[in-house]
Amino acid sequence: MNTTLEAVLHDALAKSERTHAGLAAPSVRSTIARKRVVRRAAVSSAATVGAVGIGAGAYAVSTGFAPTVAPADGAPASATVSRSASPVAASNDESTSAHDDSNPSPSQNTDTDPNSLASRRADFCENLPLMVAWPEAQGMVDPAWGISYSQPDMEPMFGCFVDHNSPTGDQSRLTIVFTFPDSTGTDLANDKCVDDVGTMTFETHATAETSSARTRTGIACFDGAVVTVEEMLPSDTDFALTDAQLKVPAEASVAMAEQARPLTP
């Protein structure tokens, strides 16, 4: 024998690469962009209570339902985080300098009008069935935060944060996001909502992260609506929620999906 194992393995890999040379790459950009926005907003929400918005990579996230923000590359997009209890004036938000007038957003409405989109979003978040379906959370949930996001090549989404008094711990975040894919069968970040017409599917993912935070996500799909409930917490902290504790609010929130749909950008 004079062939090394290493040579055989590398030869196999090279042959496999040649075999797959024409393999089409997946379209993951929009999924990544959406998850980046949610992640940045969730991580920053505690540090920015009543404060200014933050930059979110190529996109910008702002507090107080500020005017639409354009990404650095000029593609129209809107990413907004709000807290109904303490709306922040858009003028305080450094990200508003990137305001894209060519793509006015409903989020330009102010909080003073109870019928405004901002107020309706806030009301929606504060009345999510989380507190109803999850008795442990009653009395522990800080006024909700909301996030909305839209970009031409992405599914519109709208979501709420349950703030730092969530049952998972004082440094954790719970995020409930509603997404409305254009067509059924959309694979949202491997969410696998492939049977989302008329049937409820649910699953959880728990990942062991090496970065500063780790997440565990429950996904419920029903009739074209995708609801994700995400538990995010520091990497040195154990997950606190059971499958049932992720599943109950996700499934209960699906029932409110039709109310969330008009609140999306």
Place this chain on the structure above:
Amino acid sequence: MTRWDDHLAALLDERYPALVSYARMLTQGDLAAAEDLVHEALIKVFVRRSRFASPGHAEGYVRRAIVSVFIDGTRSSTRRRRAYSRSVTPLSTPGPEASVGLATDVEKALAELPPRERACIVLRYFDDLTVPQVARHLGIADGTAKRYLSDASARLAVTLGTDMPDIDAPPPVRVEAPRRSK
């Protein structure tokens, strides 16, 4: 400064087949499962990081994430169901990959290894990590990684008819082929 999505686009354009081939070494040669692994790894890496020195730098992160996702068992129940259904189909069933020849033989040999041993082999021989680096990446003791590598290498050497490797030898200095320009 190059943005994350520029690096993503370059990586997908230039290296997607290589990433899938890499993942196939972990997935018993299953192309769909390999693509799922790559998909999840891309999301995991690019959601959390914005800055990469180059597409090659990003690829390093994605390759590590492929192994992590594989080991973490974060694959969805859907994929588990698919894997189960595939598990009742013999790997030797002739298919579009049958012409791969040696690659298929290697994938079959790797498929006979337990997942952690397979991951050790992939990190050691495809990523040229040292034994301590393999151990650190998988969150296991150096001795455990060494035992996994030793056992797995011995089995592979017998199956594939190669020399018995010295797993303590330093990784070779590899000269990368120039990347295809866009």
